Amino acid sequence: MIRAAGVHRAFGGVSVLRGVDLAVSSGELVTLSGPSGSGKTALLSLLCGFDFPDSGSVLPGLASWSACAVLPQSLGLASELTLEENVALPLRLAGRDVAGVRELLAELGIAGLGARYPGQVSFGQQQRAALARAVVTGPSALLADEPTAHLDATSAEAAVGLLRRVADEGAAVLIATHHDAVHAVADRVLVLADGQVR
């Protein structure tokens, strides 16, 4: 489950989040919209434990970090690993079989790029690899920041289908997005405005 209760966060004296409450249950896909600068990324950072609220509480936060997958806007792919190695990394760290990696790359239309390094593919192709890496372990919570921002319609459709399936398989999924195609598959659409979720 993903949860925020009474969350406040200010940066340099400017209050960005002012009493945010939200809850995403297992099996639910919820999208978070709101104007640029409204605090979507700041909220996701608190929920996954990258940052800490000034007051209020969050889940999963740092305590159950291993069960929570994050797809940050900056992607965070390791530049010295190929796309396939990047996607396999969470499985290797967990001591698990990496057999499903190529299938996941194929589902996202980047099967032929697995041997390339992030610097040798487009940003949209990197974004799909980062999405594959986020979901490859079957996390119980997934936080994704603008996962379709750099994708064409066909690639976005594959990404959205995968995100929906991750939720249908039991994960709690929260996605910050401006894209209607993502909102279209959501169980609920939340709006962050004036520091609060509506």
Ligand SMILES: Nc1ncnc2c1ncn2[C@@H]1O[C@H](COP(=O)(O)OP(=O)(O)OP(=O)(O)O)[C@@H](O)[C@H]1O
């Ligand atoms: N670490 C930080 N230090 C200072 N200010 C910050 C920090 N993180 C976020 N902010 C500020 O908080 C506000 C919200 O930023 P955030 O990135 O969360 O917006 P967003 O809704 O994700 O925007 P976008 O849709 O453009 O990605 C912005 O005004 C930003 O400048």
